[in-house]
Amino acid sequence: MLRITGGKVFDPANNINGVVKDICIDDGHIAAGADGGRTIDAAGMIVFPGGVDIHTHVAGAALNFARAMTPENQRAAAKFVHTPERRMGIGGPTPTTYATGYLYAGMGYTTVVEAAVPVLSAKHTHEELRDTPIVDKACCLLMANNEIVIDLLEAGDFERAKQVVAWLINAAKVYGVKAVNPGGVTAWKWGKDAKQLHEPVYGYSKTTPAMIISSLARMIDQLGLPHPLHLHCNNLGAPGNVATTLETMKVLEGNRAHMAHLQFHAYGGDDWHTMRSEATQIAEYFNAHPNLTCDAGAVLFGNAVTITADGPWQHLLYQLTGRKWGNLDVENETGCGIVPYTYKGSNLVNAVQWAVGLELLLLINDPWRIFLTTDHPNGACFWRYPEIIHLLMNADFRRERVKALPPKAQKRIVLGDLDRQYSLYEIAIITSAGPAKALGLSQKGHLGVGADADVTIYNQNPDGELMFRYPRYVIKGGKVVVEEGEIRHLEEGREFLVQPAFDAGIEAYLRPLFQQHYTMSFDNYPVEMHRIERAEVRECK
Amino acid sequence: MLTLTIKQQPNVPLEAESIAPDVIAPLSHDAVRALPVFLGKRQCRLDEFFDVEGAGSEDIEIRGDAGRVKWIGRGMTRGRIHIAGNAGMHLGAYMKGGTIEVTGNASDWVGAEMADGLIRIAGNAGGQVGAAYRGSLAGMKGGTILIGGSAGLEVGMRMRRGVIAVGGPARDFAGLQMKGGTIFLLRGAELRTGAWMTRGTIVSFAPLQLLPTFSAGCAYHPTFLNLYAKYLQGLGYTLATGTGAYRRYTGDTSMPGKGEILIRCGAA
Numbered sequence: 001m002l003r004i005t006g007g008k009v010f011d012p013a014n015n016i017n018g019v020v021k022d023i024c025i026d027d028g029h030i031a032a033g034a035d036g037g038r039t040i041d042a043a044g045m046i047v048f049p050g051g052v053d054i055h056t057h058v059a060g061a062a063l064n065f066a067r068a069m070t071p072e073n074q075r076a077a078a079k080f081v082h083t084p085e086r087r088m089g090i091g092g093p094t095p096t097t098y099a100t101g102y103l104y105a106g107m108g109y110t111t112v113v114e115a116a117v118p119v120l121s122a123k124h125t126h127e128e129l130r131d132t133p134i135v136d137k138a139c140c141l142l143m144a145n146n147e148i149v150i151d152l153l154e155a156g157d158f159e160r161a162k163q164v165v166a167w168l169i170n171a172a173k174v175y176g177v178k179a180v181n182p183g184g185v186t187a188w189k190w191g192k193d194a195k196q197l198h199e200p201v202y203g204y205s206k207t208t209p210a211m212i213i214s215s216l217a218r219m220i221d222q223l224g225l226p227h228p229l230h231l232h233c234n235n236l237g238a239p240g241n242v243a244t245t246l247e248t249m250k251v252l253e254g255n256r257a258h259m260a261h262l263q264f265h266a267y268g269g270d271d272w273h274t275m276r277s278e279a280t281q282i283a284e285y286f287n288a289h290p291n292l293t294c295d296a297g298a299v300l301f302g303n304a305v306t307i308t309a310d311g312p313w314q315h316l317l318y319q320l321t322g323r324k325w326g327n328l329d330v331e332n333e334t335g336c337g338i339v340p341y342t343y344k345g346s347n348l349v350n351a352v353q354w355a356v357g358l359e360l361l362l363l364i365n366d367p368w369r370i371f372l373t374t375d376h377p378n379g380a381c382f383w384r385y386p387e388i389i390h391l392l393m394n395a396d397f398r399r400e401r402v403k404a405l406p407p408k409a410q411k412r413i414v415l416g417d418l419d420r421q422y423s424l425y426e427i428a429i430i431t432s433a434g435p436a437k438a439l440g441l442s443q444k445g446h447l448g449v450g451a452d453a454d455v456t457i458y459n460q461n462p463d464g465e466l467m468f469r470y471p472r473y474v475i476k477g478g479k480v481v482v483e484e485g486e487i488r489h490l491e492e493g494r495e496f497l498v499q500p501a502f503d504a505g506i507e508a509y510l511r512p513l514f515q516q517h518y519t520m521s522f523d524n525y526p527v528e529m530h531r532i533e534r535a536e537v538r539e540c541k
Numbered sequence: 542m543l544t545l546t547i548k549q550q551p552n553v554p555l556e557a558e559s560i561a562p563d564v565i566a567p568l569s570h571d572a573v574r575a576l577p578v579f580l581g582k583r584q585c586r587l588d589e590f591f592d593v594e595g596a597g598s599e600d601i602e603i604r605g606d607a608g609r610v611k612w613i614g615r616g617m618t619r620g621r622i623h624i625a626g627n628a629g630m631h632l633g634a635y636m637k638g639g640t641i642e643v644t645g646n647a648s649d650w651v652g653a654e655m656a657d658g659l660i661r662i663a664g665n666a667g668g669q670v671g672a673a674y675r676g677s678l679a680g681m682k683g684g685t686i687l688i689g690g691s692a693g694l695e696v697g698m699r700m701r702r703g704v705i706a707v708g709g710p711a712r713d714f715a716g717l718q719m720k721g722g723t724i725f726l727l728r729g730a731e732l733r734t735g736a737w738m739t740r741g742t743i744v745s746f747a748p749l750q751l752l753p754t755f756s757a758g759c760a761y762h763p764t765f766l767n768l769y770a771k772y773l774q775g776l777g778y779t780l781a782t783g784t785g786a787y788r789r790y791t792g793d794t795s796m797p798g799k800g801e802i803l804i805r806c807g808a809a
Contacts, residue, residue: 069676070676071675071676072674072675072676072677072678073676075674075676323678
């Protein structure tokens with residue numbers, strides 16, 4: 001039992017906008033009343049539902065490779081020293097598993113979605129997530145470059161492809177499906193990319209990226225997954241990619257979809273010298289199409305590590321930076337590239353990227369359809385979200401920062417002309433209520449009776465960065481996990497997953513393909529349910 | 542002056558980054574004795590291994606064989622450390638100012654990633670002098686390291702600025718991935734000198750077996766060497782630049798790089 005009294009509550013899912021009211025917690029859930037137990041006096045404080053990160057990279061083979069590739073970041077990073085209540089760990093751009101849990105919880109986030117998991121390394125990912133404490137977790141499965149699925153699409157066998165996708169979701173024990181550079185990673189295995197949406201993928205005669213995208217979006221809607229197709233478009237990061245992004249959105253008409261890290265897909269210009277923001281164009285289209293949601297994928301200046309299944313893009317980035325490059329091949333499923341990167345305010349391209357992320361957050365009218373992310377660790381580390389919140393809430397501060405950009409960059413962006421300022425209510429939407437809704441997690445992102453008791457309490461402060469960086473209390477599943485900036489209790493998080501129905505006959509089709517093409521035997525491939533600690537299976541409609 | 546005399550050799554290397562003028566100068570005698578040092582994972586007091594004489598000072602003298610004492614002078618910005626004996630690994634790593642002198646030998650990673658200051662070793666040094674730690678983009682960014690004797694592998698690996706002079710022979714990969722700065726090899730080096738260098742200067746007073754990716758330019762009399770000789774002479778280090786010409790090679794073209802290697806003509 002726990003009662004939070006006197007706090008100003010922001011609970012957008014229940015239309016509660018800054019009303020002073022008590023929040024009661026009983027047995028890990030929000031309750032109508034609470035008898036006895038502890039009372040937290042939150043007078044003068046702000047009460048939010050716990051944060052939900054819809055797109056982040058915190059576990060799995062690729063992130064682990066990135067950790068190993070950047071010892072220089074680990075040396076400089078904040079250290080978590082072992083205490084009776086806490087395991088040790090390292091912060092920095094790619095925090096270790098335990099530190100990831102502490103840092104998210106320390107910022108008031110209680111649910112995170114690992115956005116890119118290949119089936120082949122799903123076991124590893126789940127094991128790392130098990131060691132990521134406090135927060136609840138879910139995974140998205142990489143699917144748009146799976147050769148078995150693309151072969152079936154090429155043969156025109158949509159129905160069987162759908163069965164394979166459903167089987168793979170069951171095998172990997174994941175919550176959603178992610179498409180990364182559809183067709184591009186397959187082509188990368190031949191040293192090519194997929195830049196044109198309507199041209200066949202290299203090595204295929206009929207299948208185009210557009211066909212993969214629309215097929216996957218349809219399959220996911222038909223399978224009734226709570227979260228729609230989670231899409232990383234083709235041509236990420238390239239000047240002029242706005243055309244591809246708009247075309248992709250058109251392909252998605254009639255289906256639901258979540259556009260991941262939209263910032264990286266909203267550029268105009270012909271090359272790096274003429275690159276400019278096209279956030280206005282994207283936002284205009286996006287505002288008119290309610291079938292779509294997106295996350296910002298905002299960039300902040302400083303050190304980052306770029307990690308993506310988008311292998312060809314990472315090779316280009318490596319050539320641009322001359323820094324380290326890691327490339328992983330994941331057999332028939334996908335690939336991965338890793339390049340440490342430093343975003344600099346003095347760099348024209350980086351300045352435009354910084355502005356585009358904020359512009360999208362300000363130009364997309366409906367906060368229920370755009371969510372706060374940095375595509376951690378690609379655009380910036382997740383623990384820097386409060387810096388973005390401050391930029392969104394304070395137009396004067398934002399203009400000051402725009403003035404510090406190179407004059408050439410200021411002409412390529414519209415950020416300086418935007419007056420919109422986010423209210424606390426809107427911040428609660430983009431950091432919690434909105435992403436929970438887009439994920440279909442009905443017990444997250446709100447403080448109505450029956451919801452998970454994930455509550456974050458902040459000291460009110462005109463400086464949004466300070467306010468959101470150091471919550472006064474964080475409550476996860478009804479237990480106070482952060483108090484006065486210290487981790488007080490180590491509550492292990494759950495993992496959400498879905499198990500869509502599939503035709504059992506599909507295994508007879510897949511088995512010989514596996515024997516022929518995979519290095520792993522078919523029986524060892526699926527992740528067993530007992531490997532997932534505290535699994536919670538969510539229903540498909 | 543503060544004097545530390547080794548009274549007990551640690552059975553495994555002792556991590557003693559607290560031995561730096563910035564840490565010690567404001568402390569009382571008792572506080573210096575109580576400074577933390579790490580023996581493996583165990584935290585110990587400094588006076589378990591050293592006899593301490595005097596109170597905190599910017600002038601520190603270490604007597605005895607400190608060959609198993611790591612991180613002496615880490616990140617120091619001022620003052621002087623004089624080691625009458627040997628020094629362990631990571632001597633003066635990350636230092637930003639001040640002076641370290643060693644009368645004996647030093648181990649690996651002397652002045653790694655240092656930004657400024659002077660390190661002078663009378664005897665031999667180990668590998669990775671002035672180098673970048675694993676993963677870092679750049680090694681030493683300034684300052685001077687003067688070695689009387691020989692040096693190990695990867696001298697000046699990824700260094701960006703500053704001067705390293707090695708009196709004796711250096712081993713393989715001197716100037717590996719060098720990005721700037723100057724290395725003097727008074728008695729040459731073993732294999733693959735300057736491999737992957739993109740900028741910077743390596744001057745050898747002895748013949749070098751160069752990689753095929755270095756191309757011969759010309760023979761000339763580089764006047765800037767006299768400036769270096771004058772600067773180092775002021776620090777008591779003699780560069781016998783001689784009166785002859787130097788043959789200039791550029792590379793490493795496998796990068797492609799704009800570094801240069803100068804070899805004194807007739808040095809053979």
